[in-house]
Amino acid sequence: MVELRRMLSFGIPDVALGLVLGFIDDPRDRAAISLVCRAWHRADALSRQHVTIAMSYATGPARLARRFPSLVSLKIKSKPRAAMFNLIPHDWGGAAAPWIAHIAAPTPPSFSFDLLRSLHLRRMVVTDSDLSLLLAAKAPILLSLKLDRCDGFSTHSLSLIASSCRRLETLFLEDSAIEEKGTEWLHELAVNNTTLVTLNFYLTELSFSSADLELLARNCRSLTTLKISERDISDLVGLYHAATALQDFGGGSFDDEKGMAANDKYNNFYFHPSLQSLSLMFMGTNEMHVIFPYAATLKKLDLQYALLSTEDHCQLIPRCPNLLVLAVREVVGDRGLEVVAQTCRQLRRLRVERGEDDQGGVEDEQGRVSQAGLINIAHGCPDLEYLAVHVSDITNAALESIGTYCKNLFDFRLVLLDRDERITELPLDNGVRALLRGCSNLGRFALYLRPGGLSDTGLGYIGEHSKSIRYMLLGNVGESDRGLMLFAGGCPNLQKLELRSCCFSERALALAVMRLPSLRYIWVQGYKATPDGSDLSFMVRPFWNIEIIPPGSEPDSDSQAQILAYYSLVGKRTDLPSYIRCIPPS
Numbered sequence: 001m002v003e004l005r006r007m008l009s010f011g012i013p014d015v016a017l018g019l020v021l022g023f024i025d026d027p028r029d030r031a032a033i034s035l036v037c038r039a040w041h042r043a044d045a046l047s048r049q050h051v052t053i054a055m056s057y058a059t060g061p062a063r064l065a066r067r068f069p070s071l072v073s074l075k076i077k078s079k080p081r082a083a084m085f086n087l088i089p090h091d092w093g094g095a096a097a098p099w100i101a102h103i104a105a106p107t108p109p110s111f112s113f114d115l116l117r118s119l120h121l122r123r124m125v126v127t128d129s130d131l132s133l134l135l136a137a138k139a140p141i142l143l144s145l146k147l148d149r150c151d152g153f154s155t156h157s158l159s160l161i162a163s164s165c166r167r168l169e170t171l172f173l174e175d176s177a178i179e180e181k182g183t184e185w186l187h188e189l190a191v192n193n194t195t196l197v198t199l200n201f202y203l204t205e206l207s208f209s210s211a212d213l214e215l216l217a218r219n220c221r222s223l224t225t226l227k228i229s230e231r232d233i234s235d236l237v238g239l240y241h242a243a244t245a246l247q248d249f250g251g252g253s254f255d256d257e258k259g260m261a262a263n264d265k266y267n268n269f270y271f272h273p274s275l276q277s278l279s280l281m282f283m284g285t286n287e288m289h290v291i292f293p294y295a296a297t298l299k300k301l302d303l304q305y306a307l308l309s310t311e312d313h314c315q316l317i318p319r320c321p322n323l324l325v326l327a328v329r330e331v332v333g334d335r336g337l338e339v340v341a342q343t344c345r346q347l348r349r350l351r352v353e354r355g356e357d358d359q360g361g362v363e364d365e366q367g368r369v370s371q372a373g374l375i376n377i378a379h380g381c382p383d384l385e386y387l388a389v390h391v392s393d394i395t396n397a398a399l400e401s402i403g404t405y406c407k408n409l410f411d412f413r414l415v416l417l418d419r420d421e422r423i424t425e426l427p428l429d430n431g432v433r434a435l436l437r438g439c440s441n442l443g444r445f446a447l448y449l450r451p452g453g454l455s456d457t458g459l460g461y462i463g464e465h466s467k468s469i470r471y472m473l474l475g476n477v478g479e480s481d482r483g484l485m486l487f488a489g490g491c492p493n494l495q496k497l498e499l500r501s502c503c504f505s506e507r508a509l510a511l512a513v514m515r516l517p518s519l520r521y522i523w524v525q526g527y528k529a530t531p532d533g534s535d536l537s538f539m540v541r542p543f544w545n546i547e548i549i550p551p552g553s554e555p556d557s558d559s560q561a562q563i564l565a566y567y568s569l570v571g572k573r574t575d576l577p578s579y580i581r582c583i584p585p586s
Helices: 002-010 016-020 027-032 037-046 060-068 081-085 097-104 128-140 155-164 184-192 212-219 231-241 262-267 287-295 308-318 330-343 372-382 394-404 429-438 456-464 481-488 506-515 534-539
Strands: 052-053 073-077 118-122 142-147 150-153 170-172 177-179 198-201 225-232 247-251 277-280 300-301 326-328 350-353 388-389 411-415 444-449 470-477 496-500 523-527 544-549 562-567 581-583
Touching: 027 037, 060 097, 097 128, 128 150, 128 155, 150 155, 155 184, 170 372, 184 212, 212 225, 212 231, 225 231, 225 429, 231 247, 231 262, 277 287, 287 308, 308 330, 326 330, 330 350, 330 372, 372 388, 372 394, 394 429, 394 481, 429 456, 456 470, 456 481, 481 506, 506 523, 506 534, 534 544
Parallel strands: 052 073, 073 118, 118 142, 142 170, 150 177, 170 198, 198 225, 225 247, 247 277, 277 300, 300 326, 326 350, 350 388, 388 411, 411 444, 444 470, 470 496, 496 523
Antiparallel strands: 523 562, 544 562, 544 581
């Protein structure tokens, strides 16, 4: 048997092993392969083409380049996800400069990113100087650049990208804070590029000329995805005629300030028949007829920024029987979700976001989502893989229905809103247990409740039945430290944990971390903190960085203390703000 294992480990020729590895992309499979023996470790290193760094401070660029010298694509995340909700101080860190400096540096081939063609930076601070340095080294070969929820740069850099990256196929800027220093960047892109497939500056405040956008569409015949900042769609008629390959469009808006008569300009509107995905802003009752002719072919529809009532959703959704992805606000209501369940039997992803209190529809008495809507969705959409929903009321039976019928669910997220004083049924222990038992493929799980929403026993159920979950967000769960210990006794594969508004002591949090064998990252906001953070010493270990963010670090943020701890191969970071206390690894 020992000899057989040796043959299986070492007997595969290098050429054959390289060919096999070419068909394996999953990073977990790759990681397992690299642990078999040194030869397989080397083969993985030389053939790995894409890596995602989930925390920019977890490793360094030089170390990464040595480990994977053949990288073609690199994705780096930095600021905690909580930064998207203004829960992290603005000057926390997350600078891209150290990474870009190494990517652009003319270092020896064994320590460089010479083959890099695609770079994706998410929640990072990227300056004009950083981008200038990157483009000086990579512009001729760069095929994809994604600055995803980043800040620190201006349209000056966009002009530089447009004029120097002649082979660029993807430029992604969604939800980034970009300083505007002129609008000529889009014209530069239109006249210098013929290869663009994806352009996305959705949810930015960038200004642009409709003529430049039309020119871009005429020159880039392979443009399939276009998401723009706010612009009345009546100004984009030429664009839609020119973009004959367009499949995914987002960002067009409707002018709802000039009265109903002005909406006649949308009567003869045109989208290309190739369109499959649509995200329109400020679309109201009088404008939704624009998408009726194309609704039957849509695979994805985003109505999060539409101004539709519950009844409008009930009129529009039946025209979209082929939807795979749907995003709405809670104004869709239980009645709207019933229509979704009856119509969209193939639905794979459903997102129901919280509505703005001062926007149309939320005041609609039917515009609330409860257990009734969830039960209908569970019965009508059995192929769901992703479900994120904000609810005003919930019961154990609704969660049990999801566990019974949605067997393919991989990502489940539920937020219980605080609008209604009374919730039909709490705690949700049995429903959560049934959901986790039934949805055995879950890899991501988020549950943000209200005090009393989940007992210590329920928290123990989460630990017991979360064998495959790798990411988890929990808020207002448990009653005492006992619940956290029960939870930590399970979750064998949990890598990333976020906790908010919890009742746990600092000592219990530290001990729980030590009991979670796969944990690589934890963020906690709101806990029973000690004056000096001394109890966190119980989770000190090698390569484990612990950062304590005191309350009141950001004037506009929640005034609760925070803990951020993560594995790092490079030790304490050098750009730590003075107000953050760091407990170094042992």
